[in-house]
Amino acid sequence: MFVRLLMLQRYRIVAALTAILLASSASGQSVLILGDSISAAYGMEKTQGWVHLFEQKLQPYCNNSRVINASVSGETTAGGKSRLPELLDAHQPDIVVIELGGNDGLRGLSPIAMRRNLETMITLARDSGATPVLLGMRIPPNYGPQYTKLFEQQFQLAAQQHDVPFVPFFLEGILEHGGFQQDGIHPAIEAQPLLLRNAESVLGPILPDCYAGSDEAAKADEHV
Template sequence: MKKLFLLLIFAMSNVPAAEPVILVLGDSLSAAYGIERSRGWVSLLQSRLQQAGYPHRVVNASISGDTTAGGLARLPRALEQFQPDILIIELGGNDGLRGLGNRQTRDHLDQMITLARASHSRPLLLGMMLPPNFGKAFTEKFLQIYRDLAEQRNVPLVPFFLAGVADRPEWMQSDGIHPTAEGQPLMLEHVWEQLQPMLEETSVHSDKSLK
């Protein structure tokens, strides 16, 4: 019996740890709207992780047309199901386009951050800017939602997810809102700049847990 118990302990110690998960909660910008899914920035992220030697698995829970309200409603179940180490929040653009109100958008994003941390998931916020036809004052106030929230909640922030992409017509689809496949690598670079330090922090914690 003792020998059997020791064999069981040995077997359990050699079971590989579950892959850490990066959960992407977004809208059409992360759901690869209008392009092949394999060419979207989320799929490119999975490839980048593998090339860089990170063990993480990316789960894309993005839905085209989603708002912060929709994301907030879906998040508890997604956190329970996937137990992500990192949660990338890419939502809010549809709120602004539909005029749903900056206060509501901020409150929903804030609640997502709270839910993520309560489930031991570290949030990463992707900032969005509305098209210029909404007016400079309005678009600046909308972008400020992300800046203020990131500072107040101490959350890593990609200041503007579509920086360097939205102002290049050849990288935007005919609707002027969704990037083409050509713009996806730059979108990934913006995310990677903030994500990689979080991945390194995960690696440090994992190394310590093995000692």
């Protein structure tokens, strides 16, 4: 028993040292989040939203990284497209996360125009030297099957055409884990960690240095 405890303690020390070394060697990267109310933490404190949780997750293992939350409640893809050039000049991000389109759908705007806006933002980000990431969205079925299908397809087409890391439905699993606020549109506070996990499915591979330390620490905790 004593030997086993000693081995576990040694494993934790090695894992902690590995995490420290990874953190010190990880190159800082800046991540620009260009989103709408879902990423602007609508209906809650900013510190409770998934973007803040993402920033907290990076800090212990990649403390040179920056997360710039440029999300605005009510933003459409047209609005994001018009704001992006100035944001790129001001922050020169390494990664641009595009979480827009939901308001286009809720307002019944053209899905084709939405895709063109998304593609323009992807191109602007890539031309600036950043890696674009696309978080897809769906809309309620009451908009009609033809419109909802066409809407969803535009995210897939934009991602495939430009070969970008892509989450087909950013709100996947929300109903089962945390649910929505009373308006039935915005994810609740309890659902924010799930939003983070959905985003991490594509952000993790782009930020391997930042997530390697986190994985080592998690493995150490599993052996306690």
